[in-house]
Amino acid sequence: MNAQLRASGSVYFVPPEAGAPERHTLTVLVDNEPGILARIAGLFSARGFNIDSLTVSETEHEKGLSRITIVTVASPKTLMQIKMQLERLVPVHKVHDLTAEGSSLERELALVKVAGTGENRVETLRIADAFRAQVVDASTESFVFEITGKSSKIEQFIALMVPLGLVEVVRTGLAAISRGAEGM
């Protein structure tokens, strides 16, 4: 009558993660109202989702709409929850998983400050040229470069600048858009 009571190694709130984590880029169309960023960031922290990068800006001024681009790392099951939970927020119009929906364009901008003299300066400029980074400020012992491209390209550039006298970096976070004629 009483089912056999055996010790189990499994626990019930913490089922095994369904699938390995993947990096995905989501683009979210929202009403540009006060607190929207806090709402989205709050959702991620409250539900334990990761944010690798988050960018916001108003894109359709007359309609008061903003686009938010979020890069997250999660299992396929969690990714689905992230999308559903975002769509549940009242000011959210649409959520697209650009990574899942096929090819998309992703760009990021970084400003990179490098200080150095002599040989290093020449080498710095040579690499910057190869990466098509622009000099936007220069002094006798420093440069500030502007570089755009995929995050991986920016990371590579920054890595090369470290031994040459990297001082600091600021990055905008990712902007992403789908290819082809279709809009969101």
Next chain:
Amino acid sequence: MAEQMTGAEMVVQALRDQGVRHLFGYPGGAVLPIYDAIFQQDEVEHILVRHEQGATHMAEGYARSTGKVGVVLVTSGPGATNAVTGLTDALLDSIPMVVITGQVATPLIGSDAFQECDTVGITRNCTKHNYLVKDIRDLPRVLHEAFYIAGSGRPGPVVIDIPKDVQFALGDYYHLTNFDSHKSYKPQVDGDLDAIEAAVDLMLKAEKPVFYTGGGVINSGPEASENLRELAELTGFPVTSTLMGLGAFPASNPQWLGMLGMHGTYEANMAMHDCDLMINIGARFDDRITGRIDAFSPNSTKIHVDIDPSSINKNVVIDLPIIGDCGRVLEEMVRIWRSKSNQPRTEALAPWFEEIGKWRAVKSLAYKGSDEVIKPQYAIERLREAVKDRDVYITTEVGQHQMWAAQYFPFEQPNRWMTSGGLGTMGYGLPAAVGVQVAHPDALVIDIAGEASVQMTMQEFSTAIQYKLPIKVFILNNEYMGMVRQWQELLHGGRYSQSYSESLPDFVKLAEAFGGKGIRCEDPGKLDAAIKEMLDYDGPVLFDCRVTKEENCFPMIPSGKAHNEMILADSADIGNVIDDRGKTLV
């Protein structure tokens, strides 16, 4: 046609236009203009509470028992923070509620002004949506939109924070009605017809089906319960429900299995474990239901009907999701079933019901009676016996008494059972009963309470006295935080750390001090007479029912266990039942 008025007048006008008859609130500096507008009319009745948490639970009880949106009005700062527990409770249990909070004047926001707090910041994650209205021109839209959002889709609480200068400002009021075209919020109410048809096809083939119904059926409204009953009759399938869905299906129906989950019946949990087709109607695979996820109903095909897409595949992988209002989806299921079959599958289901019969025979709710002390289960059975011919609304606090109420008090109708399920808020039941009684002045409203919980919001007994609301507070007094004590017995070697209810008040004298009636009973032989005395009294009663002190609530699926690993009342040595990893789960 637009009409000029102040922000405060707009609030009251919008309440009228929304058909609000009652609101629960507590005044303070930042809402005085609204209180002034309330004073000058008598269409909307204000119920003055004793603590803002009480107001929120009253609104929840009001909402759950009527299907309407519950309304609360509180002041800024401490008024708003006191409402946070009720907001969170309403969010977890999907209760429609609009809470209007006062705020300091807009130029003062952010200056740490007197009684300022970041209400929208604090409540962002415990509301379905919230607003800070800084411009009088937005106020009419926000007021009406708030009611729409609170009451539609998956219901939930909405906060409107209104600075004091906006309450004084003059503006054009208009009554917004058409929200179907809301720009971003569009709940899906109609289920996909192909999916519903596919569901019916699965149901026509199933050999061991079970309906697993939940709070969504109550949320959807009484027609959903009607449709569920009809579909159950047509199909002949057995039905179980979560704590939140009790009453949607009549407990007297032979197809009823009782509640499922951690303290559910053996037959309900075994049917869930062994079924080949699970049809979830408006329930959310809560962890009190599933037990060990990887052992949850291993051999079934799972259909899930839910209005909130995020509920689907959240905890359990679903084979056939149907997004929509369950009332509508059930109606379609009935129609499609009728078009394909004209009889319940009694014969095909006979072996399944035979199995269920064996599980029923286990009598998992049996308990040992006593002539000397009142058993808590017995007290509820006698209470039910005394009121069974009346239209009765039951609320509860949180703990063992709540589970015993769910197990031993059968419900025949929806909206008669108000309990805090998701958040498990002690102190919910007494104010919720006040709210229910406000909505149903002639009905019998009983809070089945624990002596610890009831002390959390006891002051609302005074509200019941003020408004002559004859609620009955039936306290199963075991002198323990029984649910905590039970877990300490199961998990912590019977070390009852801080779970004894020390220095209890004399509940009889307390009731009298409030101006109500107090009754005490400790003799099973006198229980019926005492209950009768309680029911005969025309006014609020505190009933101190002294019950067995160390009774445990069974059956029970321990933490970290599967449905078929339930412990029943007569199991020996419950001290070793839960393994170490289970202990960390609660």
